[in-house]
Amino acid sequence: KKDHLRSATDNRTMRTLFLSLLVLVCANLMRTSDAFAQITQAAATKAVNIVTKKLKADRSCKTELGKLVKVNAVLGYGSPKDNVIAVRFECSFNKPGVKSGQDRGIMRGQVKASVAEDTGKVVSCSVFRDLGWGRTWDMKI
Numbered sequence: 001k002k003d004h005l006r007s008a009t010d011n012r013t014m015r016t017l018f019l020s021l022l023v024l025v026c027a028n029l030m031r032t033s034d035a036f037a038q039i040t041q042a043a044a045t046k047a048v049n050i051v052t053k054k055l056k057a058d059r060s061c062k063t064e065l066g067k068l069v070k071v072n073a074v075l076g077y078g079s080p081k082d083n084v085i086a087v088r089f090e091c092s093f094n095k096p097g098v099k100s101g102q103d104r105g106i107m108r109g110q111v112k113a114s115v116a117e118d119t120g121k122v123v124s125c126s127v128f129r130d131l132g133w134g135r136t137w138d139m140k141i
Contacts, residue, residue: 002133039085044077047085047115054090054122054139064137065127066093066107075110084123085115109137 048071055061055068068091075088088110095105113125125139 039077039079040079043085043117044074044087046120047077047087047113048074048089050115050120051087051089051111051122051125052091053114054125055127058139061127061137061139065109065129066095066105067073068092069094069106070107079117080114083117085117087115088112 052068052071061068068072070092072090072092077085077087079084090110091109093107093109095107107129109130110128111125111129114123115121116123122139122141124141127137127139129135129137
């Protein structure tokens with residue numbers, strides 16, 4: 001009879017330990033899912049505007065890629081690290097010496113950039129020519 005009572009007590013103890021462990025695991029999962037900040041569309045648009053302004057002002061970008069004409073599409077945005085907004089968008093560049101009214105000389109590139117959320121400074125920026133099949137131009141920060 002004592003062995004039977006001991007196993008019932010052990011079962012209750014194990015069940016209590018299991019439930020407390022389950023609560024701890026669930027609490028950790030909730031905490032880690034909240035660690036990634038949710039980026040709004042307005043914040044992403046602001047980051048895209050900051051990056052395009054920086055690309056338009058960069059001399060090496062103008063000589064290497066051409067003048068940034070327009071942003072065609074925002075492909076994605078998010079927050080991979082704390083206090084960082086990552087954006088990916090497609091834009092058109094006009095090669096120097098070619099009139100803007102012609103279709104010739106327009107190069108479409110995909111921009112991948114990170115912007116510090118609090119300061120608004122560009123942390124990194126790369127432009128993939130020909131949608132990644134060509135060469136990549138990296139902005140010197």
